[in-house]
Every structure is written in structure tokens, then in C-alpha cells.
Amino acid sequence: MRRTLAILAGNPLSALGVLLIALVVLSAIFADFIAPFPEHRGAVVDFVNFNKPPEWPYIFGTDLVGRDLFSRILYAYRISLILGVVVLAVAVPIGVTVGLVAGYFGGWTEAILMRITDVFLSIPPLVLAMSMMGLLEPTLTNGMLAVTAMWWPWYTRLVYNLTRAEKEEGYVLAAEVIGASKAHIIFREILPNCVPSILTKMTLDLGFVILIASSLSFLGLGVQPPTPDLGSMVAEGAKYLPDSWWLTVFPGLAILVAVFGFNLLGDALREIFGVDQ
Amino acid sequence: MTAPTLLIRDLHLGFKTYGGLVEVLHGISLHIGQGERVALVGESGSGKSVTARLVIGLLQMMRGARVSGLLQFEGRNLEKLSAAERHALRGTRMSMIFQDPTSSLNPIYTVGAQFQEVLRRAAPAIDRAAAMEKAARLLDEVLIPDPARVLASYPFQLSGGMNQRVMIAMALANEPSLLIADEPGTALDVTVQAQTLRLMRDVVERHGTSVLFISHNLGVVREFADRVYVIYKGRIVEQARTADLFENPRHPYTQALMRAIPRVTGGGLPEIEEESERFLEPLVVHEGCGEPGGMA
Amino acid sequence: MSPVLRLVLKRLGISLIVLIGVSMLIFAIARVIPGDPARIALGPNATPEQVETLRQRLHLDEPLPVQYGYFLADLARGDLGISLYTNRPVTADIAQFLPATLELILVAGAMMILIGLPLGILSARYRNTWIDGTVRVVSILGVSAPSFVWAVILMLLFAYFLPLFPIAGRIADSYSIPAVTGFLLVDTLIAGNLAAFGNALSHIVLPAFALALSGIGQAARLTRSNMVETYDRPYIEMARSYGFPERRIARRYAFKPSLIPSLTIIGLDFAAMLGNAFLVEAVFAWPGLSRYGVAVILRKDLNAIVGTVLIISALFLIVNIIVDLLIALINPRIRLSQRPA
Numbered sequence: 001m002r003r004t005l006a007i008l009a010g011n012p013l014s015a016l017g018v019l020l021i022a023l024v025v026l027s028a029i030f031a032d033f034i035a036p037f038p039e040h041r042g043a044v045v046d047f048v049n050f051n052k053p054p055e056w057p058y059i060f061g062t063d064l065v066g067r068d069l070f071s072r073i074l075y076a077y078r079i080s081l082i083l084g085v086v087v088l089a090v091a092v093p094i095g096v097t098v099g100l101v102a103g104y105f106g107g108w109t110e111a112i113l114m115r116i117t118d119v120f121l122s123i124p125p126l127v128l129a130m131s132m133m134g135l136l137e138p139t140l141t142n143g144m145l146a147v148t149a150m151w152w153p154w155y156t157r158l159v160y161n162l163t164r165a166e167k168e169e170g171y172v173l174a175a176e177v178i179g180a181s182k183a184h185i186i187f188r189e190i191l192p193n194c195v196p197s198i199l200t201k202m203t204l205d206l207g208f209v210i211l212i213a214s215s216l217s218f219l220g221l222g223v224q225p226p227t228p229d230l231g232s233m234v235a236e237g238a239k240y241l242p243d244s245w246w247l248t249v250f251p252g253l254a255i256l257v258a259v260f261g262f263n264l265l266g267d268a269l270r271e272i273f274g275v276d277q
Numbered sequence: 278m279t280a281p282t283l284l285i286r287d288l289h290l291g292f293k294t295y296g297g298l299v300e301v302l303h304g305i306s307l308h309i310g311q312g313e314r315v316a317l318v319g320e321s322g323s324g325k326s327v328t329a330r331l332v333i334g335l336l337q338m339m340r341g342a343r344v345s346g347l348l349q350f351e352g353r354n355l356e357k358l359s360a361a362e363r364h365a366l367r368g369t370r371m372s373m374i375f376q377d378p379t380s381s382l383n384p385i386y387t388v389g390a391q392f393q394e395v396l397r398r399a400a401p402a403i404d405r406a407a408a409m410e411k412a413a414r415l416l417d418e419v420l421i422p423d424p425a426r427v428l429a430s431y432p433f434q435l436s437g438g439m440n441q442r443v444m445i446a447m448a449l450a451n452e453p454s455l456l457i458a459d460e461p462g463t464a465l466d467v468t469v470q471a472q473t474l475r476l477m478r479d480v481v482e483r484h485g486t487s488v489l490f491i492s493h494n495l496g497v498v499r500e501f502a503d504r505v506y507v508i509y510k511g512r513i514v515e516q517a518r519t520a521d522l523f524e525n526p527r528h529p530y531t532q533a534l535m536r537a538i539p540r541v542t543g544g545g546l547p548e549i550e551e552e553s554e555r556f557l558e559p560l561v562v563h564e565g566c567g568e569p570g571g572m573a
Numbered sequence: 574m575s576p577v578l579r580l581v582l583k584r585l586g587i588s589l590i591v592l593i594g595v596s597m598l599i600f601a602i603a604r605v606i607p608g609d610p611a612r613i614a615l616g617p618n619a620t621p622e623q624v625e626t627l628r629q630r631l632h633l634d635e636p637l638p639v640q641y642g643y644f645l646a647d648l649a650r651g652d653l654g655i656s657l658y659t660n661r662p663v664t665a666d667i668a669q670f671l672p673a674t675l676e677l678i679l680v681a682g683a684m685m686i687l688i689g690l691p692l693g694i695l696s697a698r699y700r701n702t703w704i705d706g707t708v709r710v711v712s713i714l715g716v717s718a719p720s721f722v723w724a725v726i727l728m729l730l731f732a733y734f735l736p737l738f739p740i741a742g743r744i745a746d747s748y749s750i751p752a753v754t755g756f757l758l759v760d761t762l763i764a765g766n767l768a769a770f771g772n773a774l775s776h777i778v779l780p781a782f783a784l785a786l787s788g789i790g791q792a793a794r795l796t797r798s799n800m801v802e803t804y805d806r807p808y809i810e811m812a813r814s815y816g817f818p819e820r821r822i823a824r825r826y827a828f829k830p831s832l833i834p835s836l837t838i839i840g841l842d843f844a845a846m847l848g849n850a851f852l853v854e855a856v857f858a859w860p861g862l863s864r865y866g867v868a869v870i871l872r873k874d875l876n877a878i879v880g881t882v883l884i885i886s887a888l889f890l891i892v893n894i895i896v897d898l899l900i901a902l903i904n905p906r907i908r909l910s911q912r913p914a
Contacts, residue, residue: 013710118587119594122893123886126848127866131882132602134870207717215719215852219867231719238725238856242733249729252722260717267713333814367816375814381807385830385905395815431905447815 017264024258028078035071043226054246061246063236069246072228073254079229080258083144084209088202091148095155096198100186102156103163114160120153126215133221143222147212151205158201162194169193196273203269207262214255230255280352281569282455282487283309283332288346290327290336290511298343301327303511306568309455309487314478316490316502316519318534324511325491329457332489333373334363351454368398371455372448374477377464378440382432388443389428392450399451415446419476437462438469445477449484456481459491474501495534499523504566507531509556517563527563529555577901584897588890595886596648596879600641603875631875644879653883654876658869663880666865671884672755673743674854674861678846680758680781685788685842690835692789693796697831698823700801708793715790720849724783724856731779741858744773780857784849788842795838799831806830833904840896844889 032038036057046066054061060069102113120128132146166172167190175185214231216222223229230251237247290302302324309315317325330336334355337344348355350371355363375381383391392415393408403411409428416424419442432440441462448456461477462470478501481488492498498505498519505522507515507530515528526532533556611627612619628634631654632643647654653663689712696708718726732740743757744750748769750760758777761770803809804827812826854863862881869877 013706115590115594118591119598122588122591122844122889123595123599123882124844124848124889126845126851127882127885130848130851130866130870131599131878134878135602135873211717211719215721215849218719218721218852219855221867221870231721234721234725235855238721241725242729245729248725252718252725255722256714256718260714263713263717335810335813338813364816367814369816373811373814375807375811377807381811383808383812383826383830385903386825387905394817398816433906 011268013264014268017261017266017268020257020261021265024077024261025081027074028081031071031074031078035068035074037068037071040067040071041075041226041228051240051244051247053244060250061244063233063247064240064244069233069250072233073230073251076228076230076233076251077254077258079140079223079227080210080213081206083140083147083213084206086144087147087151087209087213088205090144091151092155092198092202094148095152096159096191096194098152099156099159100163100190100194103160104167104182104186104190110160113156117153117156117160120150121157123150125150126212129212129216130219130221133216138221138224140223140227143213143216146216147209150212151209154205155198155201158197159194162197163190166190166193196269200266200269200273203262204266207259207266210262211255211259279311280349281308281310282313282351283307283489284347284349284569285328285332286347286349286568288328288331288348289344290324290331291343293341293343301511302331304346305506305508305511305513307506307513307516308569309489311454312482312485312487314481314488314490314501314503316492316498316505317508318492318495318498318505319508320493323508325493325508326459328508329373329459329489329491332455333367333371333457368395368453369451370453371457372451372453373457373459374444374448374461376460376462377437378444378462379432379435379437379464381444382440384432387429387431388435392428392443392447395447395450411450412446415450416443419443419446419480421446436469437465438473441465441469441473442476445473445480449480449486452484453486455487455489457489457491460493461490463494470497471500477501495523495537507534512557513560514556514558515561515563516566517561518566521563521566525563528561529553529558531561577898580901581894581898584894588894592883592887592890596644596883597641599879599882600644601637603879604637604640648883653880656869656874656877656880658872658874658877663877666877667862667880667884670860670862670865673757673859674850674863675888676756676758677777677781677784677854677859677861678843678850679756680777681784681788681846682843684781684785685792686839688785689789689792690796690832692793693835694800694823694828696793696797697800697804697827700797700804705797708797712790712793715786716794717790718787719852720783720787721852721856723786724780724853727779727783728856738779739776743776743860744769745776748772780853780859783856784846784853787849788839788846791842792835792839796828796831796835799834800827803827803831829903833900836896836900836903840893843892847885847889 027034031041035041037044044065044067046062048066049058049062050066051064052058052062052066058068058070060073062068063072098113098117102110102117128150129146132149133142136142136146172185172189175189180189210230213222214229214234217229217231218235220232220235222231225232233251234248234255237244237251240247285308286306287304288302288306289300289304291298291300305324305328307315307317317328319325327336331344332348332350332355336342344356350366358366382388389409389412392412393403393405396403396408396411409425412428413424416427421427421439421442427435427439427443432443435443444461458477462473465473474497488502490498490502502519505515505517505519506513507522507528509530515522515526515531522531523535526535530553533553611624611631611633615623615627632640635643644654651664653667655661656663656666659666692708692712696705699705728740731737739745744761748761748766750757750764750766750769753760753763757773758770761767761773809822809826812822817826850861851863851866853859854861855867862885865877866881868874869881
């Protein structure tokens with residue numbers, strides 16, 4: 001643990017990653033206190049101050065109905081993070097369990113489970129989520145559902161490969177010899193050895209879930225207005241380029257900052273744990 | 278008297294780390310006469326492999342490595358040579374055999390292609406046909422049946438023992454005067470290892486090649502070497518003719534190593550559990566085994 | 574039969590099975606959802622009779638497996654049904670919009686390989702220097718923003734701020750190029766119209782680069798880490814001990830073996846591009862499959878959705894087969910044992 005912290009602090013890029021994530025998470029949690037105009041997260045209209053370039057007190061400018069972009073970005077972070085956490089909280093256990101079972105049992109179980117996984121993996125991620133979102137009602141819950149549906153197979157594949165390698169290790173054979181139950185071997189012997197890889201991937205993925213979710217809403221297939229969302233803010237603003245550049249640039253950079261942070265931290269974890277991509 | 282093939286005197290090696298300079302070799306001296314087979318024996322971490330890499334010049338490429346002392350090859354001071362001159366020696370006048378033959382050969386090229394690359398070091402203009410002909414002759418010499426088939430194969434298609442013979446043939450292809458063998462064949466099983474070592478011994482004898490033989494395995498050393506240096510924690514602790522050393526090991530560390538032999542010949546790493554103060558006792562030089570120039 | 578041919582046939586077989594799986598999955602998603610596609614297609618003013626007729630025509634009144642049977646039978650004849658949005662065969666729609674998207678993806682893919690791999694090699698050869706650090710930061714930045722953000726930023730910088738490239742579209746309206754392949758870069762050359770070619774090229778640079786950025790980052794990062802790993806292999810040390818030239822070691826000994834794992838990821842990145850093209854096309858008003866795709870999705874146009882997803886998945890599987898084939902050509906272990914390792 002101390003070594004981990006030392007490495008994180010010693011590498012300027014990792015330190016930057018931690019800093020960016022802290023920034024994003026804290027602004028999401030304390031949005032109510034930081035945001036100069038908390039009420040602007042909803043359907044508020046202020047035609048006096050609409051479409052203003054960045055100037056005090058609107059440091060990121062205002063949108064077309066006069067809402068403070070900075071405040072909306074803070075609240076959008078909150079929703080993005082909740083979405084990311086929920087998606088991973090559902091997708092990871094499913095994907096990991098399927099991968100463990102397929103990898104450990106082999107045979108027909110493996111063949112069927114892995115072919116199903118292949119089916120999901122052979123639809124480009126965004127396309128699968130798009131089709132699901134289009135067919136369902138575009139709500140936050142459905143957005144989570146669609147992204148979860150495209151996400152679990154990646155964990156299945158990761159854990160499946162790890163399990164197949166671990167299965168041949170001495171400690172698994174030893175557990176089998178002394179007659180440990182299959183559940184014990186899978187969850188107590190093999191799973192703990194997959195944890196570093198899973199954790200690293202989760203850190204990276206938290207960024208990528210935010211990225212995909214914003215892509216969905218950019219196409220109008222995600223969270224619907226007036227809920228603040230970085231993707232739909234960019235989409236909305238893109239119509240008013242280049243004059244109202246702040247409408248797209250700030251939400252776009254907000255996505256970049258969050259995902260960049262998670263990528264830097266994920267990269268650092270990968271080095272610390274020594275796991276492959 | 279002609280100069281020895283290799284002369285090392287008071288060689289120090291340190292690495293710069295975050296915690297300052299860590300010294301790995303504390304001034305070792307050894308020499309190898311023409312056509313002589315000399316073993317450097319010690320546990321892993323004793324500094325024997327870094328010595329090999331210093332001689333061939335691989336370690337000097339690493340940033341953070343600090344080298345001092347004399348490294349003399351056929352009378353020329355290696356550290357005084359330019360990078361290009363030094364580079365010109367590698368693969369031609371000196372060559373090296375590594376621990377695991379299969380992973381030391383490039384997996385995506387055929388043995389023949391890699392052989393040609395080696396032969397090009399001495400004869401840059403050699404064409405494929407001539408290279409294959411020469412390679413086949415060399416493989417024949419290490420008793421490889423059907424050399425043409427082996428040349429057309431990839432390393433993963435051949436057995437470990439076969440790859441080991443290929444490595445020996447490659448190492449001797451350009452008639453080097455010094456061959457460095459770093460734990461050759463440790464990755465192979467014991468009988469194959471013994472077979473290829475015997476073969477290597479015969480071939481270097483025929484070519485009159487000097488050998489620096491790095492090993493942790495005294496049993497193997499006894500079979501192969503004329504003289505032995507025992508290295509412990511970056512210092513030479515005893516040097517003697519092979520027969521003398523085995524008859525009469527004098528340094529406490531060597532004695533401890535000898536007691537471990539039954540396990541050693543079983544192929545395992547010698548693990549000398551206890552660390553004794555006495556292992557740090559000064560160098561023991563057997564009669565007639567001193568360094569040239571009178572320096573110990 | 575040569576091992577490589579056998580490998581290709583085997584991969585084709587597996588891909589076909591997967592593709593059938595994809596069709597089942599997307600078919601199931603499309604039919605299980607709430608809402609009556611027939612009603613949506615006809616609009617709120619349609620009479621119940623009209624809706625019922627359409628339901629029958631679309632076999633929506635039959636059980637799901639039977640519907641799927643009809644669908645497969647049609648598919649076997651190359652018929653993906655009629656789009657309820659354009660009232661044209663889905664295949665005709667896709668044939669019209671796909672080439673523009675494919676052209677964009679191919680150019681982006683070329684950029685990814687031609688920029689990403691050299692960056693990775695550079696980074697690995699000068700690892701732990703400032704060059705390596707810069708490449709690393711740039712490549713992490715590349716994967717850290719969705720392609721629509723890059724599209725917007727590039728457009729703002731290089732179309733508005735510095736007007737080096739056109740803002741939107743595939744080619745200026747003043748050119749009329751007869752469609753032969755559907756790829757404007759090819760068709761303009763066939764027509765012998767160099768001015769038009771230059772114009773089409775200038776149009777494709779920004780969207781393709783926006784699309785390629787994350788792939789460039791991925792490819793560079795992966796090539797670097799694979800090469801660094803390969804540099805630690807015993808055969809590299811052996812090559813050095815023989816004094817092979819360092820450049821030759823980089824190329825023959827470090828790069829080529831590292832290319833094998835990189836290629837797999839490049840295949841995956843192509844897949845990601847098939848999806849991300851939707852985002853970039855929207856920003857640059859690129860007349861490809863995106864606008865069609867989003868439109869049919871918003872209108873719950875079942876046939877068109879299923880058709881579009883199937884075509885995209887098929888493309889993805891084809892890319893993967895090509896990648897596998899390339900790997901087999903580089904890696905003798907696969908080429909000779911015909912077993913994908």
C-alpha cells in the first residue's frame with residue numbers, strides 16, 4: 001500500500017491523474033455548494049443573460065436559455081459518475097462470473113458462454129448501445145441498461161483468459177486434490193488472483209463509460225433535457241459554432257479532463273500491479 | 278609470452294539507483310589463456326552473469342551502470358576502444374551462448390535466416406546459398422542430423438537440445454577466439470544438458486576457442502572447465518585448477534558449495550541456506566593459479 | 574489444403590455463426606421492446622385497420638421464432654426488408670450510405686496505422702526519455718475524449734480559426750462525379766478530375782483525423798508496451814551479443830514480433846471506428862450511414878435498424894478475419910500449426 005502511494009506520488013503523470021479525478025469527484029459531490037447557480041441544473045430560463053461568452057460570474061459562459069454552463073457541467077459530472085459507477089457495479093459482477101465459470105468448467109459450458117460473449121463483442125460497442133437506446137425510452141435508467149449490456153462481455157473475456165491460465169497453476173491443482181468445492185476454487189482461489197487486472201480495467205473503464213454515455217447523449221439517444229449532460233451540451237452547442245464556441249468547448253473539455261484522469265490513474269495501476277492490457 | 282585471450286583486473290561495477298550507487302562487483306580479477314576453458318561459479322546474484330555481459334559489452338549500454346577496472350581482450354584494452362571498434366568484435370571475435378536456447382532464438386524467423394544474420398557479421402556480402410552451405414556444415418559439426426531441415430525450421434519446431442546445438446554452432450560460426458557461455462542449457466533437462474555440454478567441449482577443443490563458462494552448477498563445471506574461479510557476492514573467493522579445487526576446496530564458501538553438490542547435480546539451484554561470516558574470508562589462490570603479472 | 578486457407582475457412586465459419594447470433598440478439602431486442610412498430614411507422618392518424626394490415630404484412634402478428642424464420646429466409650435472398658422510414662429496400666439505403674462511411678473509416682484506419690505505429694516505435698526506442706513521455710501523454714489524451722469532441726475541436730481550430738480545411742460535407746457541390754465505387758477519392762481519380770480529388774481529400778482530412786485520434790493513441794501505446802516487453806526478451810540480448818545493428822534489431826527483432834498483439838487491438842479499434850463514425854459524421858455533416866442510422870433508430874424502424882447493425886457487425890467480422898490472416902502471415906507458429914494460438 002505504501003509502495004503504491006509512493007509510486008503514485010513519484011510519477012507526475014499518475015499524480016496528475018489522481019488530482020484530476022479528485023477534482024471531478026469532489027465537484028460532483030459538492031456541486032450544490034460549488035455551483036454559483038445550482039438552480040440552473042433544471043429547466044430555468046434567463047433571457048437577459050442568454051448566450052453570454054465567459055465573463056464573471058459566468059466563468060464558462062451561458063447557454064441559449066441563459067443557464068450558467070459551469071454550474072451545469074458540475075451537475076453533469078454528478079450524473080456521469082453515478083452512471084459510470086452503476087454500470088460497472090452491474091456489468092463487472094456479471095462479466096466476471098460468466099468468465100470464471102466459462103474458464104473453469106470448459107467444455108460445452110465454455111463453448112456456449114464464450115460464443116454468446118463473442119456475439120456481443122462483434123457488434124461495435126456504441127452501435128449496440130445506440131440500437132438499444134433507440135428502441136427503449138431514452139431515460140437515465142435505460143441508458144445504464146444499454147451501456148451495461150455492451151460492457152459485461154469485456155470482463156468476461158478478460159477473466160476467462162485469466163482463469164484459463166490460473167487453472168493450471170499449482171495452487172488450484174492443490175485445492176482440487178484436497179477436495180475443495182468448485183465454488184471455493186472459483187471464488188476463493190482463482191478470483192483473488194484476477195482482482196488486480198479487474199481493478200485496473202475498472203479504473204480505465206470508469207472513464208470510458210463516461211465517454212460512451214456522453215456519445216449516446218450526443219446523438220440524442222441518452223439522458224434527455226433538461227437534465228444536464230455533457231454529450232448533449234456539446235451536440236446542442238455544435239450548431240452554434242464558431243460564434244458561441246464556449247457552448248461546445250467547455251463541456252467537451254470537461255469530458256476530456258474526467259476521462260484523462262481515469263486513464264492516467266488506470267495506467268499507473270497497470271504498472272503497479274504489473275498487469276497486461 | 279602471448280597475451281591471454283581475456284584479462285580482467287580489479288573490475289568494479291555499480292548501478293546508480295534512487296538509493297545511490299549500489300556496487301555489484303567489488304574488484305574481480307581473472308584471466309583466460311588461449312584455448313583455455315575457465316569457469317566462473319557462484320550463486321545467482323553473485324555477479325557472474327554481469328561479468329559475462331561486461332565482457333561482451335552489453336551492460337555498458339545500460340544507463341546507470343558504472344564500470345571501472347581493466348578489461349583486456351587479446352591484449353587490447355576494451356574500455357579504450359571506440360564504440361564502433363567494440364561493436365565490431367561482437368559476434369566475430371567473441372560470442373555468447375545463453376541460458377535458454379529456445380527463447381534466445383527469434384521465434385518468427387527460421388534458423389537459417391538467423392544463421393545468415395550471424396554469418397553476415399564476419400562476411401557482410403555472403404549470399405543466401407553460401408550462408409546455408411556454411412551453416413549446414415557447422416550444424417553437421419555439432420552432430421545435427423539433416424541440417425537442411427533444421428535450417429528451414431522455426432525454433433519452436435525444434436527440441437530444446439536441438440536449439441542448444443544450433444546456438445553452439447552459431448556461436449562458433451565466425452571462429453571467435455572467446456566464447457562466453459552463460460549457464461548454457463540450464464533450461465534443458467539434465468541428460469540433454471550433459472550431452473550438449475560434452476559436445477560443446479569437443480567442438481571448442483577442436484577450434485581452440487577460449488571459453489568463459491558461467492555456471493552455478495559445480496557438477497557441470499567439473500566436466501567442462503580447466504580452471505575455476507569461485508565468486509561470492511561480487512568477490513572472487515577461490516581460484517584453482519578444476520581437479521585441485523574438487524580435491525581440496527580451501528575457502529569456507531567453496532566448501533559449503535561442495536557440500537551442496539548432490540543437490541546441484543540434481544539440476545536444482547544450490548541453495549546454501551546459512552550465510553556465514555567466514556564466506557567473506559580473503560581470496561584463496563591455489564598453487565600455480567595466480568593472475569598474470571603477479572597480482573592476485 | 575494450405576494451413577492459412579484452412580484458418581480462413583474456419584474463421585469464416587465461426588464468423589457466420591456469430592453473425593447469426595448477432596441477428597438473433599438484435600432481432601430479439603427489436604421485437605421485445607414496448608411500442609408497436611406498425612403504429613409508429615404509420616403515425617398517429619392511421620386507422621386500426623391500416624395498422625392491422627401492416628402488422629400482418631410485417632408478420633408482427635406471428636410468434637417471435639416464426640418472425641425470425643421469415644427474417645432469415647428473406648436474409649438468405651439478400652433481402653433485409655423495406656425501411657419504414659424511407660420506404661425503400663433497406664439494402665438499397667445501406668448501399669447508398671455505406672460507401673461514404675467506409676471511405677471515412679478506411680482513411681482513418683490508414684492514419685491510425687501510419688501515425689500510431691511509428692509513434693509507438695519511436696517511444697519504445699527512446700523509452701524513458703522526453704520523447705517517450707510526450708508520445709505517452711499525447712496518446713493518452715487521444716483516447717481520453719470521444720471522437721465528437723475531437724471533431725468539434727479540430728473543426729473549430731482548422732476550419733474556422735485557421736481556415737485550412739472545409740467545414741463540412743464530402744466534396745464541394747460544384748463537382749459532379751459519376752459514382753463508380755462510391756468512394757469519392759477513387760471515383761474522382763477514375764473521372765480523371767484531379768481538382769475534385771484534391772477537394773474530396775481536403776474534405777476528408779479533418780473528420781478522418783478526428784475519428785483516428787483515439788486509435789492512434791491506442792496503437793502507439795500498445796506498440797510501445799509490446800516493444801518494450803520484446804526488448805527484454807532473451808533473443809534481443811542474443812542479437813545484441815552478436816553485434817547486429819541496433820536499427821536492424823529494432824525492426825526485425827523488436828518490432829515485428831510486437832506487431833502481433835498490436836494487430837489484434839488495431840482490429841478492435843476498427844470496430845470502435847464503425848461506431849464512432851456515427852459521432853464524427855454528425856459533426857461534419859458527412860453523408861454516411863450515421864444520419865440514416867440515427868434517423869431509423871429514433872423512428873424505431875425495425876428492418877432498417879436490424880439491417881444496419883447486421884451490416885456493421887459483418888464488416889467488423891471481416892476486419893477481424895483480415896487481422897487474423899495478417900497475424901498468421903507474420904507468426905509462423907500459427908501459419909504452420911493452423912491453430913490460432
